[in-house]
Amino acid sequence: MAGLLLKITTDQKAKVSKYTDELLSLAIDKHGFGSSQYKGIYNQYFKMPNQEKSNLVNRRHYEAEMIGDDLPNGLERLYKRVTVIDLLSTCASECVYCLRGYYQKFALSEKDMQGIAKFCGNDPYLREVLITGGDPFMSPRKLKYMITELANHAPNIKIVRIGTRLPVQSPNKFDKTLNDFFYSLRNRFAFEISCQINHPFELQEITRNILSGLRQSGCLIYSQNVLLKDVNDNIETLVELYDELRYLSVTPHYLFHAVPMKGTDNFRTTVYEGLELIKQLTSKGEISGRAKPQYALMTDIGKVTLYQDSIIGRDGSHLLIKTSFHLEDRLKWNPYYSLPDSAIINEDGTLSVRYLDGVSNK
Numbered sequence: 001m002a003g004l005l006l007k008i009t010t011d012q013k014a015k016v017s018k019y020t021d022e023l024l025s026l027a028i029d030k031h032g033f034g035s036s037q038y039k040g041i042y043n044q045y046f047k048m049p050n051q052e053k054s055n056l057v058n059r060r061h062y063e064a065e066m067i068g069d070d071l072p073n074g075l076e077r078l079y080k081r082v083t084v085i086d087l088l089s090t091c092a093s094e095c096v097y098c099l100r101g102y103y104q105k106f107a108l109s110e111k112d113m114q115g116i117a118k119f120c121g122n123d124p125y126l127r128e129v130l131i132t133g134g135d136p137f138m139s140p141r142k143l144k145y146m147i148t149e150l151a152n153h154a155p156n157i158k159i160v161r162i163g164t165r166l167p168v169q170s171p172n173k174f175d176k177t178l179n180d181f182f183y184s185l186r187n188r189f190a191f192e193i194s195c196q197i198n199h200p201f202e203l204q205e206i207t208r209n210i211l212s213g214l215r216q217s218g219c220l221i222y223s224q225n226v227l228l229k230d231v232n233d234n235i236e237t238l239v240e241l242y243d244e245l246r247y248l249s250v251t252p253h254y255l256f257h258a259v260p261m262k263g264t265d266n267f268r269t270t271v272y273e274g275l276e277l278i279k280q281l282t283s284k285g286e287i288s289g290r291a292k293p294q295y296a297l298m299t300d301i302g303k304v305t306l307y308q309d310s311i312i313g314r315d316g317s318h319l320l321i322k323t324s325f326h327l328e329d330r331l332k333w334n335p336y337y338s339l340p341d342s343a344i345i346n347e348d349g350t351l352s353v354r355y356l357d358g359v360s361n362k
């Protein structure tokens, strides 16, 4: 959603597809203003971030870009087996709580993509890539080119993950030739499509058909959703959402606490409110064990799934989060990496990180 947040905090105007506009109208017609369905769409796309003074700052959630004279554009790396490829910055609709608003507008050139594929092919640790942006389904041509280059130059890459919201934001624009493309390469790569779906009302028939078509093309679909205040921060909505995803054979992956970003205080629950909800969601017997997501934080040093002893302290509005990351590993996988100020090296060599909590309304 490049540039969006900057734009809407000054213009206070959402940037959405025609489909998202129509989905909001449908929610109003069928369920009324103030309904869960209305809030599920309105609060993700139309509710403006506040412009009041905030503890949050505009920045990327972590800095892991690989930048060097001999490197192509578009690579990020935090982990051993996977690198992130930022294909382009556009999305069909722009979510008001998304950190991508702080990224520069960009789209990879064919030269960049060739360079990335060769870089991946020469890395002894890599086995998978995550192609994201923005939304890679916005440019099927670029996406196919990137994957074809990987097929040609990176025999070590076994898994191609793709992050998209196009099936819920602009499903009428989905390019069906992608299905044939994925099917034709199903013996070369395991394709895993990540779709962020935060409210069950987003699962209209047209969206369900796209997810089903991708599955029939041999792709595994998984969900990386965000816990958002007044969208899905209640147990009834979460149960319905994960039930519906289960029936569509969408594998649950992360349920993220909303990232700390300027203007988005009103979208963030506290971390402990999220923990209470995930406890109910996963330990109440309401949903299938196969439908349970992991509750995770996107911290300055990477994603952290919360366990009982992950939160080791509080310093004012920040929580102190203990991880099992090691700086020396990071530097092995990404020599260009540097620790953010919020990170702390523990005595045992692991990293902890300060993480800004949300504010409770309760």
Ligand code: SF4
Pocket: 001, 090, 091, 092, 093, 094, 095, 098, 099, 100, 133, 134, 135, 164, 165, 196
């Ligand atoms: S679709 Fe994804 S990348 Fe684009 S604005 Fe929404 S959350 Fe951000």
